[in-house]
Amino acid sequence: MDIEKVIVEEHEYVGNDYSVLKFKAPIVAGVASPGQFIHLLIPRLEGSILRRPFSIYKVEGEFIYILYKAVGRGTKVLMEVRVGDKLSVMGPLGNDFPVCNEDEFPVFIAGGFGVAPLSFLAKTLPVKGHLFVGGASNCDILCIDDFEAVDCKISIATVDGSVGEQGFVTKPFMTWYKEFGKKCKPVIYSCGPDAMLRAVGEFAVANDIKCYLSLDKHMGCGIGACLACVQKVYDAEGTIVQKRVCKDGPIFSAESIVWEEE
């Protein structure tokens, strides 16, 4: 883990408030693995003190890519960053996705920008898998090419039905699971909105499927010092403890998570 001054190499708007930012970060790129994130200082963000966390989407040699959605003040200002700008990046942070065995079948379940770390993961696993990706409409369905490039099967769901099946991404996944779930040894990797993670996690636990979820919490320090980002989990003895999403996560096994009362 390091703090690196990096140089923006490319910055591409990919539609519907999503952009891909590529920067040269030899130190971070050298040690990053799928599931880890960076803590980025957004330049020229008036009055702001905190960094913002983003999953690592791609690593190519000395370059790192992030895929982000402009949702608030910081990410909107981030869109104005130009090629050649210098940024301060802290990373890589957090744990990574455990790699499945060759006799297992990876299932990726993604919502919105949650597809970014899963795309990085799909490239590094020893076996091909199946991506279930969902979003509000067709412009929220991202990174399909990345998964095609590694021969992943792909199923899409959108809430407005503009592409793929109409509804939540869990729908095509459950249909698939009924037919194939028992015939292969699925391992679920999931990243996306909280409600989706919970639905996926609870289904996996009920059906005894190995399942890893990447959690999203507001972060201060990003490295385990401030305790802004804790999640209640069961430890090895079954006791409920609080883990830091930034340091002990962001990846947790679904059965370890203690979901809060709604």
Add this chain to the structure above:
Amino acid sequence: MKPDLSIDIAGIKMKNPITVASGTFGYGPEYADLVDLNELGAITVKGISREPWDGNSLPRIAEVFGGMVNAIGLQNPGVEGFCEKYLPFLRNYDLPVIVNIWGKTVVDYAETARMLSDHEGIDALEVNISCPNIKEGGISFGTVPESSAEVISAVRKVTKLPIIPKLSPNVSDIKVFAKVAEEEGADAISLINTIPAMVIDIDKRRPFLANVTGGLSGPAIHPVAVKMVWEAASVVDIPVIAMGGAVDAKTVIEFLLAGATAVALGTINFRNPLTITEVVKGIENYMVKNDFESVDQIKMNF
């Protein structure tokens, strides 16, 4: 000539006047990959209570213009957890360790202080008196002179370690509390803690933090802290450790001019923990430029 950056606070020898604010730097290991801990004059760890404590629900932080509002709720592993898990690590460094403590009753404070005093490797106790006093209906110990006095004197009785009451800014006259601390046998005082604050989510039309209110920290509170440090330092003879929105050498030197002996970096660590190194260098440059041989000369020239 190279200026002497070292200082002495109640017998704690610091190689420079920079420490970190409790709760913004964990217990040591968290930042150790990024920062050489030996560069710090002292480390101040996150608040410890007698028993482990879970803290508040999430969200616990909100960014605001010029800072952040936090309601972490003092989550910590308790005295035993801290001593087992973190003290051995800290002993590997050439680094005075200041342990911040808190409690819900006077007995809690005293017991926490007594238990910690039995352990090797602790150089001082910083007493966070900004906690709700359960017996007095939850009014902060730190906002009532009598309650502050009670806590400080109870801690004083059970430990030989230097004690550093950490004052709350939520009072009308900080000088009163600085004097109370000195009279009750404090070896130094630190200030300021966060300023009570609240953020509202306008879409959900409800408080943003799960705890409803929190404490404001960061650059926005710096001028408030400078004034309070200046006032407190003017009425006591014991050393003052200043904190509140320091972000660089300039804001740290303001505190030293206002009368502080040492300064803690807090929220800025989240943005850039390497600020510690930059600030130490910056103080040295300032001393060279002004022909100051010791840190003390800074406040003597205000």
